[in-house]
Amino acid sequence: MSRVTGTLVLAGTPIGDIADAPPRLATELQSADIVAAEDTRRLRGLTRALGIHTTGRVVSYFEGNESARTPELVEALVGGARVLLVTDAGMPSVSDPGYRLVAAAVEQDIKVTAVPGPSAVLTALALSGLPVDRFCFEGFLPRKAGERLGRLREVADERRTLVYFEAPHRLDDTLAAMAEVFGVDRRAAVCRELTKTYEEVKRGPLGELADWAKEGVRGEITVVVEGAPETGPAELDAEELVRRVRVREEAGERRKEAIAAVAAEAGLPKREVFDAVVAAKNADASSSGKSKGLI
Numbered sequence: 603m604s605r606v607t608g609t610l611v612l613a614g615t616p617i618g619d620i621a622d623a624p625p626r627l628a629t630e631l632q633s634a635d636i637v638a639a640e641d642t643r644r645l646r647g648l649t650r651a652l653g654i655h656t657t658g659r660v661v662s663y664f665e666g667n668e669s670a671r672t673p674e675l676v677e678a679l680v681g682g683a684r685v686l687l688v689t690d691a692g693m694p695s696v697s698d699p700g701y702r703l704v705a706a707a708v709e710q711d712i713k714v715t716a717v718p719g720p721s722a723v724l725t726a727l728a729l730s731g732l733p734v735d736r737f738c739f740e741g742f743l744p745r746k747a748g749e750r751l752g753r754l755r756e757v758a759d760e761r762r763t764l765v766y767f768e769a770p771h772r773l774d775d776t777l778a779a780m781a782e783v784f785g786v787d788r789r790a791a792v793c794r795e796l797t798k799t800y801e802e803v804k805r806g807p808l809g810e811l812a813d814w815a816k817e818g819v820r821g822e823i824t825v826v827v828e829g830a831p832e833t834g835p836a837e838l839d840a841e842e843l844v845r846r847v848r849v850r851e852e853a854g855e856r857r858k859e860a861i862a863a864v865a866a867e868a869g870l871p872k873r874e875v876f877d878a879v880v881a882a883k884n885a886d887a888s889s890s891g892k893s894k895g896l897i
Contacts, residue, residue, distance in 0.1 A: 606682060607679060607680055607681075607682060607710070607712045608635070608680070608681065608682045608683040608685060608712065608713075609679070609684050609714075609715060610675075610679055610685050610687065610703065610713070610714045610715070611686045611687065611715055611716065612687050612693065612694045612695065612700060612714070612715070613627055613631075613686055613694070613717040613719065614692060614693045614717055614719015615627065615688050615689065615692065615719055615720070616691065616720055617691040617692050617720045617722050617797055618691075618720075618795065618797030618798035618801070619797040619798065620651045620652070622797060623648075623652060624718060624719050626717045627719065628652045628654050630686050630717055631649060631652070631654060631656055631686065631688075632655065632656065632657060633657070633658075633684070634685065634686035635658045635684045635685065636659050636660075636661060636684075637659070637660045637661070637685075637686045637688065638661050638663035638675060638685060638686070638687045638688070639660060639662060639689075640663060640689040640690050640698060641662070641690055642660055642661075645660065645688065658684075661674075661675075663675070663687065663699055664699055668699050668702050668703075669702065672702050672706050673706070676703070676707060676710060679707055679710070680712065692721050693718075693721055696721065696739070697741045697767055720797065723739050723765050723824065725796050726765060726791070726796060726824035726825075729791070729793060729803050730793065730803070730805070730826035731791060731805055732763050732789060732790075732791060732826055732827075732828050734763065736829075737762050737763040737764070737765060738760065738762045738765070740757065740765065741767055742767050742768065743766060743768065743776060743779075750776065751779055751782070751783060752852070754779055754780060754783040754784070755783055755849050755852055756853055758783050758784060758849045759830045759846065760830055761829040761831075761832055762829045763826060763827065763829050764826070764828075764829065765825070765827075766824070766826075766827070767823070767825075768825055769823070770794075770818075770821060770822075770823055773815045773819050773823055773825075774819075776825070777808060777812035777815050780808050780825075781809045781811075784808060784827065784830075786808055786809030786812075787809065788807065788808045788827060789807060789808075789828040790805070790807070790808050790825060790828060791803055791804065791825070792811055792819070792823060792825055793824045793826065794819060794820075794822070795820075795822060796822070796824065798821070802821075838868045838870075840878040840881065843868065843874075843875050843879075844879055846868075847875065857879070861875045861876050861879060
């Protein structure tokens with residue numbers, strides 16, 4: 603005889619406009635045995651806006667207590683409880699608490715379902731005007747400049763559209779770093795305050811967007827960046843081959859492996875890429891020597 607367990611429900615909440623709340627959200631909030639909320643104050647605001655009251659126990663579930671509270675919620679689920687998980691906005695687990703609880707529930711063979719709802723990732727992607735057939739979500743970039751550049755270099759040649767979250771006070775630095783790594787002409791879109799009163803989608807080349815952001819931008823930000831262009835072997839000149847090798851080296855690869863990888867990507871003999879790297883190195887050395895001679 604199989605055991606009877608509860609159900610974990612991941613519920614999407616509005617990212618701005620309360621009218622976007624899925625109808626099932628109110629039903630689940632009212633009937634859940636336990637409501638685990640990223641911010642219980644936000645939850646109270648949500649239920650007031652929906653004109654409902656929760657009848658189950660309300661507990662906080664956020665980054666600071668996620669590890670400690672997960673076993674307690676899993677125990678309740680094993681005991682047959684229906685646990686509803688909500689975050690401040692959007693779908694749980696997407697750059698928000700939830701992954702640990704889902705993983706723990708799956709390990710215990712507990713049913714996990716969802717109330718689909720608004721998503722800043724998909725909304726921004728759809729509004730960006732950039733290709734949507736293939737994309738990858740990169741979440742938040744590291745705060746430190748060096749680590750941020752390193753993370754961006756890892757996806758410098760990624761052909762899929764890239765989606766990022768970013769804090770408004772770091773947006774100018776992030777766009778400047780993207781322009782440095784991806785190129786000032788790479789197309790992008792900055793989506794601000796999605797579905798809210800002051801919603802704005804600013805589209806343009808990364809270089810222009812970086813200059814625009816210097817004036818300061820407010821609100822919740824999602825950045826969508828065009829993927830790297832699909833270039834064939836004949837389109838890659840020596841300068842581009844060298845750039846790609848350097849990007850890989852800066853990301854931690856040894857030069858030999860970096861040259862081999864770039865050659866494979868470009869469909870060229872390794873010797874051709876190697877010669878381009880050597881020529882660039884000699885040119886840099888020559889330029890440096892001339893500069894010293896002028897001093």
